[in-house]
Amino acid sequence: MGQLALVRIDARLIHGQVCTQWLYRTGAKKIYIIDDTIAKDDFLSQIFYMATPVGTQLEVITAEEAGKRWQEDQLGSVEPIFILFKGMKMAHKAYYAGCKYPALQVGSIGGGVGRKNVLGPISFSDEDAKMFDEMVTDGLDGYFQPVPEDKKTYWADVKAKHYPEL
Numbered sequence: 061m062g063q064l065a066l067v068r069i070d071a072r073l074i075h076g077q078v079c080t081q082w083l084y085r086t087g088a089k090k091i092y093i094i095d096d097t098i099a100k101d102d103f104l105s106q107i108f109y110m111a112t113p114v115g116t117q118l119e120v121i122t123a124e125e126a127g128k129r130w131q132e133d134q135l136g137s138v139e140p141i142f143i144l145f146k147g148m149k150m151a152h153k154a155y156y157a158g159c160k161y162p163a164l165q166v167g168s169i170g171g172g173v174g175r176k177n178v179l180g181p182i183s184f185s186d187e188d189a190k191m192f193d194e195m196v197t198d199g200l201d202g203y204f205q206p207v208p209e210d211k212k213t214y215w216a217d218v219k220a221k222h223y224p225e226l
Contacts, residue, residue, distance in 0.1 A: 061201040062090075062133065065133035065140030067161040069151055070168045073144050074111045074118075081208050083116060088142035092124045092135060094154045095146050123150055126164075127157025135159075148184070152191040155200070165190075178218050180206045189223045 065086035070206055073093055083091075091112060098104050099122045107197060112118040117138055120130070128145075135143075143161060145151040147169060155161065168181045178180040182204055184192070192215060196202040204214040219226055 062135040062137065062141045063139040064134075064161060064163075064164060065142050067143040067145075067151075067163060068165045069145045069148060069169050071146055071169060072172050073146060074108050077207065078144070079111075079113050083113060083142060085141060086140060087212075088116065090119070090136075090138040090140075091144060092126070093118065093120045093144050093146075094123055094145050094151075094159070095120065095150050096122045097125075098146075099125070120176075123157050123159070125153040126154045126159040130161075132160040132218045146186040146190050152195060153173070155195055155198075161163055163203070164192075164195065166202070167202045167206050176222060178222050179204045179213055180210070183223070184207065189226060193219065193223070193226045 065088040091181045099120050171183040175185050177183045196215045204213040
């Protein structure tokens with residue numbers, strides 16, 4: 061049965077800050093990238109395997125696989141575990157496929173058309189906000205923390221400011 065170190069949304073997935081800050085601070089021994097597209101793309105998966113720090117294991121799986129394996133043994137025996145999602149859609153899909161992680165840190169989701177900057181480097185679409193709200197209402201501890209030095213900002217505060225209609 062796996063022990064979670066951190067579950068994070070970071071659009072960049074494995075990059076310098078994740079490797080030098082979050083992995084170090086959490087002591088994670090294994091990273092799971094949960095993403096349907098990347099899991100089905102051998103070339104893209106290999107890029108992330110090559111970017112994984114020495115001494116840390118990586119597995120790239122789909123949201124459905126994550127749900128199934130969470131129900132079996134909470135993603136195995138190598139621990140602590142660091143789960144990374146590229147965006148809210150995949151975090152939501154895995155959560156409702158049965159990968160019921162207790163907390164979700166939102167660290168970086170880029171901007172674009174139809175997106176609203178909600179905190180630092182984090183932008184949400186209305187769909188992101190609805191999915192996050194649904195998971196938090198279900199009991200998820202949802203918060204924003206781009207870098208370790210930042211204080212956690214909880215969904216209730218961001219929701220009140222940017223999505224009071226939810």
